[in-house]
């Protein structure tokens with residue numbers, strides 16, 4: 001199996017204002033070329049809802065493993081969420097980012113927990129842009145609770161959503177492959193978010209270049225509400 005849930009056990013449980021977990025090497029290195037080739041080729045930047053038709057077989061198999069009840073329960077146990085499999089998972093994928101992405105936020109109240117699984121074969125050494133940061137404050141991207149997380153292949157960052165689960169990253173533009181799983185409070189929230197995500201894909205497709213320029217001069221400490 002490509003996904004190695006046992007790796008979750010090796011991650012320290014961080015004592016942050018909100019439970020979070022950072023695990024490395026949760027993916028078999030041998031699967032990297034297939035996952036790279038099978039990753040969806042969205043025209044727009046940002047996260048879009050998973051649709052099997054956009055992805056090749058290795059990505060779809062990984063999504064199946066990430067959304068399996070056993071995986072949700074194993075991850076939930078590490079985050080202090082009992083039987084996390086009772087919450088419906090919403091999978092979104094990101095192939096590239098614009099400079100406006102990554103502003104500080106907590107995630108919306110409709111999420112119980114989020115997991116970010118990174119798939120980039122490498123990330124430039126000492127480049128801070130695009131590395132995920134868990135923060136103590138909503139207005140300071142330097143207020144890191146744990147060292148920033150380079151979005152490299154096989155690294156999984158997961159956390160329980162709270163009113164202070166601040167996270168974000170310094171502005172980055174370009175390819176950055178991520179699979180995000182959010183366990184949502186109920187099926188209605190999942191339907192709403194899926195609809196909104198599909199619409200956003202269409203709007204970005206129409207907007208093209210203008211979407212890239214939108215918000216490109218944002219402050220590094222900018223925040224948004226979701």
Ligand SMILES: O=C(O)CCC(=O)C(=O)O
Nearest residue numbers: 047107116132167178180
């Ligand atoms: O891409 C990341 O590392 C974080 C994304 C995120 O926080 C979100 O989409 O809510």
Ligand SMILES: [Fe+2]
Nearest residue numbers: 105106107167
């Ligand atoms: Fe987030």
